[in-house]
Amino acid sequence: MSHSRFTQLVPILFVLLWSTGFIGAKYALPYIEPFYLLFIRMLMTLAVFTLLALIYRSSWPSLRQGGHQAVTGFLVHACYLGGVFAAIKWQMPAGIAAIVVGLQPLLTSLIGWQWLGQRLRSVQWMGLVMGLVGVVVILLNGQHSEVITFRPEAVVAVLIALFSISFGTLYQKRFGGKVDLLTGSIWQYLSTAVAMALLAFLFEERHVEWNITLMLSLAWLVFGLSVSAILLLMFMIREGEAARVASYFYLVPPVTSLEAWILFGEALSWIQVVAIGVTVAGVYLVLRPASGPAR
16 A cells, blocks of 8 residues: 555544544443553553564664653643543543543644644634534534533543643644654653553552453553554654644544444434534545645
8 A cells, every 4th residue: 555545544544443432431431440441551552562663673762752752642641531531530421521622623723823833724724613513513412401510620630631632732743753653652651651550549449340341442442542543643643734633533523423323322313413514524624735825
């Protein structure tokens, strides 16, 4: 397969894989606490990446480059995943948490505009807003109508997740472009494992009910998400503009909704179907090649 053809397929594969993270967590979390799950997941992922790096004889980053990768890992993996898991643990509905972190493409674009000087055309800004509207409609129509009370710690946790994934994407774009994907990921997951160990051993009892469902879910979270999806994400960040990469995250809730419909029989309303179309159209506007100078 040619490099250009592979590059075109990467976003599709990324969205399909990333969307399954919510499904994998839904299967695993009844049997294990969230931070301990993430800690075990990081240890397994570290073992996989170390083996791959040895097999492919990957070049190791300098100590300075490794430090940058550790910061990226702390933001993209530890703070983002830890924040979302903690918010859900503190009774924030998963759909509401997804709406908040769904602000990421807009926030990433705004920060990138100021920090990296990445300018967007008017139609791209419109696409980002359309994508956000579509995501909000999809998720809100999946919520129950009962009154929801937000705990302050849950709100803080999900906001940490939002800003961390946004800053982490831009940080990797600025400081991680020349690092080997395999060995760079080792540094990322090492810092994440340390953070998750501290959270798990300080705040959780670390009781695990081992069964086939948990083991299969954990295997998928490691190989499908932490290995495959993250390698694709780092590749996209290296090859493209941060705003364009971030826009693909808008496609995750629609794909997750379709997967939940197939796997769990969760109904899709006509409003959600229309919103999926709006979201896809918004992402298309962000990714559409420019026909004239940026404004």
